[in-house]
Amino acid sequence: MSEIMDFALSKEFLDRFTLAVEGQEADFIQSSLEGVKPVDITELLEEFDAEESKYVLDLLAPQVGAEVVIELEEDLQGRFLTIFSSEEIARYIDCLDSDDGVHLLNLLSISRREEVISLLENEEKAGHLLDLLRYDDDVAGGLMAKELIKANHNWTIKRCIEEIRKQAENVQKIYSVYVVDDHDKLLGKVSLKRIILADDNTKIADIYDSDIAMVETFVEEEEVVQIMQKYDLDALPVVNVRGKLMGRITIDDVLDVITEQAEEDIQMMSGISADVEEDDTVWIISKARLPWLVIGLVGGLLGAKFISLFEADIALVPVMAFFIPLITATGGNVGIQSSTIVVQGLANSSVFRDSIFKKLIKTFLVAVVNGIILAIIVFGIVIFSTSDQTIATTVSTALFSVVLLASFMGTITPLILDKLGVNPAIASGPFITTANDLLGLAVYFFVAHQLYGL
Amino acid sequence: MSEIMDFALSKEFLDRFTLAVEGQEADFIQSSLEGVKPVDITELLEEFDAEESKYVLDLLAPQVGAEVVIELEEDLQGRFLTIFSSEEIARYIDCLDSDDGVHLLNLLSISRREEVISLLENEEKAGHLLDLLRYDDDVAGGLMAKELIKANHNWTIKRCIEEIRKQAENVQKIYSVYVVDDHDKLLGKVSLKRIILADDNTKIADIYDSDIAMVETFVEEEEVVQIMQKYDLDALPVVNVRGKLMGRITIDDVLDVITEQAEEDIQMMSGISADVEEDDTVWIISKARLPWLVIGLVGGLLGAKFISLFEADIALVPVMAFFIPLITATGGNVGIQSSTIVVQGLANSSVFRDSIFKKLIKTFLVAVVNGIILAIIVFGIVIFSTSDQTIATTVSTALFSVVLLASFMGTITPLILDKLGVNPAIASGPFITTANDLLGLAVYFFVAHQLYGL
Missing domain, CATH: 3.10.580.10 (CBS-domain)
Known part of the structure; x- marks a missing residue:
């Protein structure tokens, strides 16, 4: 119907295009990309390596090429720029708005940056870029373009x-x-x-x-x-x-910016420490995940150390060990739920936000409601299946306490992080889970030890 | 500097305004809201109940009042509309663009909807609204406005x-x-x-x-x-x-729409089942959280049942119980990391996406890298602190296997959900954690049982 709908990138087209790139069929490439929107060309080029893509880009008008490059993922842009000469980069920047131009300049070394600016044909643009380079990229000055009427x-x-x-x-x-x-x-x-x-x-x-x-x-x-x-x-x-x-x-x-922030928050919540994409290399993805896994590991080892204090109890009453996953999982779930609601509340900041005190009271009430319901369910099921009143009482009491404590932790942690200027979304991730695992174990074994009179 | 910056809603202003609303000081209210942007008035009114807000709204020009109402949270809009007469609603809708008008109509019962439309002064708008009412609100027809040149x-x-x-x-x-x-x-x-x-x-x-x-x-x-x-x-x-x-x-x-989708995804990942806000009532928040907590609970109870199969083992070797939280926590973390990367990959859908097979191979390689590193760390620490080679081997072997299995689950679950037409973000939440807890326990006790030769 419209051109956007027409350029459906099919597997067949990709195969044909790949052959054309390998065979350096300039005519085919130029005619098949005629009138295609730059962002669609970007998507296509992301399937090729930097050298192959450069061959295609060199066949396009500089205006189109510049817009294709600006739509690339940032890490690909970086790789691309290293194989372009300063003259080529300057020609692209001459075609771009100043905010996009400064984005490319920021990916270059300082000396190369100056060389590129000196090569620009448009002197007004050179002035604009020098002006924009002064701002950090996460403030209004770094987001703005100089072009306006x-x-x-x-x-x-x-x-x-x-x-x-x-x-x-x-x-x-x-x-x-x-x-x-x-x-x-x-x-x-x-x-x-x-x-x-x-x-x-x-x-x-x-x-x-x-x-x-x-x-x-x-x-x-x-x-x-x-x-x-x-x-x-x-x-x-x-x-x-x-x-x-x-x-x-x-x-x-x-x-x-909005889309990036949302993706970043979700990655933080999932314990992925760098901005990774599905198509990054195995090593980059592994590295981005390891830190939080190691933190979880240390938490788990501390948990093991803690449980070992009750070795004698477990040997006598092995049933105590059965409910460890129940306690830690519930603590984790409650903690993440609480922190997510607080984090989203912080994001939609209203001037008349509830005071911290009011927040904690509400969290406490929600925790009491959910804690009682969960405790009753567990008590019923355990007593029905084991007829062991002590373990039913132990598990349900511990569960109730864990729901309360985990809610408190989940609420307070993002608030503290926010006060410290750290992105509170990090608190909805493995951090809260690990802390709540330990908290849950402590409560559980303390209650069990008391009730069994060991 | 500009008006937006000027209208800083201070605690003091809110206090003064509250007095004015209680004392029905029409003059003060009108003069203090003069020239204030509708969305700022909305924020202010969210501090008052429906009757109080209606008193304020009635003092404003219909054009302003209509825009204030349209900026309200959806549940507040619903509550507001019940205390407005059909004539009043029609007067507001006469002032609104058709997309906003149809949004308000959709909150009314069908009979009331017809009454309101019959009361509209602008006949062209009435036709527009009848046209728009035919579309679901999550398709292009439901998002569009009829006003255009x-x-x-x-x-x-x-x-x-x-x-x-x-x-x-x-x-x-x-x-x-x-x-x-x-x-x-x-x-x-x-x-x-x-x-x-x-x-x-x-x-x-x-x-x-x-x-x-x-x-x-x-x-x-x-x-x-x-x-x-x-x-x-x-x-x-x-x-x-x-x-x-x-x-x-x-x-x-x-x-x-983008902001709403991101918030929804994050709530799904956190196991909150309805679209709740920090300032909803205790009961609404509790209810939105319970379903996932109960699922977690059932998972925990199944886990308990499973561990009970190894009661004799634990009585003999209580140290086996120590590492339960380590195994379940790592499984949960790995699972959520994997599913988040897949979910974000699905969202940024590219036509030439890797095939499922390629995805699984990559996931497998990342899991092998992380699994080996974590297993080595754990083996080192456990052997150093306990000198017990059997438990060190058990824990590190189980951990390695759990990382592999949890990665696989975390990758495959969102892909399957996506195929079934379910929002895959749900897979990054308690669902994956619960499944991985059980999986982890199975692997751990199986390995332990073998290695201890019990």
Whole structure:
């Protein structure tokens, strides 16, 4: 129906394309990629190694090639850039928006970075890039692009349209024209709709909207995302401390940040310590997983040490050992549930959030409800199947206590981590599970030891 | 600096505002909310009950009130709507875009829905709403709004601008004008930028862009999100099977879908079965958590039953019991890590994804690497601290096998769930942990029983 739907990358096409790349069939490659969207070409090239991909890229117009490269995964970009000459990189950056350009520059060594900038044809862009390089990539200044359309408040609509005509080639998506005073201080914006509907001789000053959201360059990525999402903004202008218009952040960049943050949180919750993908090498995936596995291992060994204190008890009453997995698993599950609710609460931060005290009370009540229900179920099943009142009492009492303690741990840990400035999502992972395993064992054996009068 | 930054909801303001609501100080409420963004008023009202909020809403202009209500959490909206009369709801819906209007209608009973629609002042909107009500809310038809600007390909730019002028009030964000033929079949689009730069007498047919992405009404939400994110679209037109333009989906709606999906996945991974929030009632939170806790409990009880088969072994060699938590915890951690990587791989679906066979081989290799490293560490520590070669061999052999098996389970489970059409994120949660606990115990006791020659 539309081109997007048409370019269905089939296994057959991939096979044919692979042959073309190996046989260096330039004509076939060029004609089959004609009119294909850059992001689709990126997906295709991810099936080839860097040298093969470079052969294909060299056959494309620089504008297309640049957009294909910018859509690549970051680690692939890094690998690609090493086989490109500085001239080639400069040619690509000349075709890219400044925010994408600076992203590529940030992947280069400092000396190479300077070489590439000196090779740029577009001097205005070189200036923009030098400006953007000053910001960390997780603040508003690092997310913004310099490309935008601005109009002086004294201009007429006619003059403004001329400016749009001049800039139109550089700025892909306009959304609004930003209105500034003689010192480039941001005053407000005029939407394109308003410009279309206004009379040519209307003065910008008379129609612009001064009720405009803006952020300063140092505002953190998370806050930028929150503001744009909350107020449904397509673009957010960035200003310096004196209110001077420095750039703008567009919604597509924010979308990528949101997706990345969600993936990162999920990986943290799963105990994967680096940003790994399914198609990374075996060694990279193994390395990303090992740290948390080792932490879990140390927890397990401490648990073994702890249980060994009750060796005599177990020898006498082996039934005590039967319920170890039940206790540790429940502790783990409750802990992760609690911490997830707290972590999501922290993310959707509201100004009038419940006080920590109120949170703990609520957690406590939920734990009491669930603890009682689980304890009753377990007591019933154990007494029915073993007729051993002591073990039924031991397991259900310990289970109830573990639910309470694990809830408390699961609630308090992310709050503390958040206060310390650590991403609290980490608390929903193996960390909580390991701590709760130990806690659960302690409670269980303490209760068992008491009730059996050993 | 800007209004957004100015309206910092302080504890003090909330206290003062609470007094005003209790004392029904209409003047204070109206003047303090003057010019405040609807979403900020929503945040404020979430601190009050439905009756109090209604008092405040009645003091606001219907346009503002409608936007405040639409920003509320869905369950609060439901509670609000019950205390509003059908006339009041109709007045709000008259002020809203059709996608937001249909969202409110969907929260009402069918009979009340019809009553509200019959009360609408805007007849065109009533038709739009009846049309939208036909779609499920998780397909393109359910996400789209009917408000958009379309132009016939035979029109001139001048005529097109007149149309924009006529429609401007109804359509907040224009992005592009959609170009259709005489039968409303979607042909392409013209960006506002192009309209501004074109000559008044230019024909639309000569300048429109026919390379446009579109989806049919029945396309699923997830695919809509994927297309808009992949191609960086601000808006996506929706057509029926014959290509007739039916509506458009805007990026702000997609942003909300992405955030919701991520939160849902995380809740599934944490074993929370309904969409709960930190500020839901104790009973709602308890109920959402119980199902997975009970599943964990049943797993634990099966584990107990299983261990009881080895009661005699444990009585003779109590040290066997010490390492139960180590085995189960490692199995759980490995399983969740594996399934998370698979689930994220499924989400970033690429056409040329590795075959299942290749995936399993890779998982196996990662498991072998991690399994060997963990087994060596455990063997070293156990032999060093107990000098008991049998238990060191037992634990490290079992651990290695558990890492292998848990990786396999963690990889295969989400793949199977995905094939069955179930959200695979569920596999990263208590489900995998419980299965792996049992698997781990089986391997451990089997190995122990063999090595001790019991």
